[in-house]
């Protein structure tokens with residue numbers, strides 16, 4: 001068993017919890033599973049033993065109910081989640097909630113618990129009492145203070161950290177060093193979804209590179225109707241997300257594009273899309289003889305299961321790192337799973353490195 005704590009019981013957490021039970025119930029018949037076994041662990045080995053949020057419709061409720069509380073609106077692909085006794089605890093509010101979420105109608109917005117939430121001592125006590133081994137962060141984009149708060153709590157509780165969101169921790173030298181000093185692994189940052197806009201865009205950039213074609217300009221425009229997209233309409237919270245998404249593509253292009261020739265990021269919030277995300281990718285370039293060409297791709301995908309698939313791999317990698325006494329950032333597993341890893345790698349190389357790490361052969 002891998003004892004997991006989750007921060008942020010939003011859509012990604014909902015898909016993750018459903019996904020654990022989907023894998024347990026379906027066994028070998030489960031569809032779309034990345035790494036059915038990894039270092040001896042299967043996805044169903046993950047048990048959520050603690051959960052934190054600051055929305056009054058989630059805190060104090062059994063996890064199996066909280067994952068379907070508003071404003072969560074992702075697909076119910078395996079809604080039959082048994083009660084394992086885990087109840088959502090209050091976290092610390094800090095900068096976790098955007099003004100757009102606070103001002104949205106209740107069904108789509110945020111309803112705060114009384115007060116500012118828990119202290120660090122209280123969060124650490126919950127992690128210790130639950131004997132959590134790995135903490136995963138699904139905090140909203142732009143939660144800089146809250147991310148630092150929970151990372152510090154993980155250090156104090158002696159828990160490995162998986163950072164699924166775009167505040168830079170695993171790819172930040174000082175944070176990675178703190179985890180190394182504490183003898184704990186840290187894996188991140190910002191999940192590269194299973195079949196998401198980033199991996200499709202990277203694959204297309206790679207295709208141009210290996211076929212000898214040139215990319216001149218590109219954009220990736222994304223729309224969606226979940227809380228994450230509403231949050232991302234606040235441009236002040238978006239800096240690191242845009243950087244994470246842009247660098248993930250720039251690192252796959254043969255010759256880095258000038259800043260004005262590449263534009264990547266969330267472009268609008270369309271409430272009726274709910275958790276569906278639509279990405280429009282355009283690449284302009286040239287092939288033999290400098291003759292121009294352009295290419296357009298439209299991807300439509302449920303956003304949160306797309307991240308949960310990667311989370312189930314990352315959580316198992318964190319546990320493998322704990323088992324082997326690996327501390328600090330783990331570049332060999334981050335590049336395949338995250339948009340902003342400590343070190344970018346070609347996706348095929350990154351996959352081979354992750355598998356070698358899990359097998360113990362690296």
Ligand SMILES: NC(=O)c1ccc[n+]([C@@H]2O[C@H](COP(=O)([O-])OP(=O)(O)OC[C@H]3O[C@@H](n4cnc5c(N)ncnc54)[C@H](O)[C@@H]3O)[C@@H](O)[C@H]2O)c1
Pocket residue numbers: 007008009010011012013052053054055058072091092093094095096097137138139140141143146164165166190191192193196226227228303304306307
């Ligand atoms: N969906 C994907 O494919 C994908 C991919 C990569 C990264 N991400 C990132 O994962 C993160 C989570 O995405 P989501 O769709 O689940 O978001 P969400 O808005 O549905 O969920 C966030 C949850 O965090 C809670 N929260 C806010 N402040 C908090 C605090 N201080 N302490 C504890 N909880 C707090 C909110 O109440 C909410 O329940 C986002 O940062 C997103 O950008 C998602």
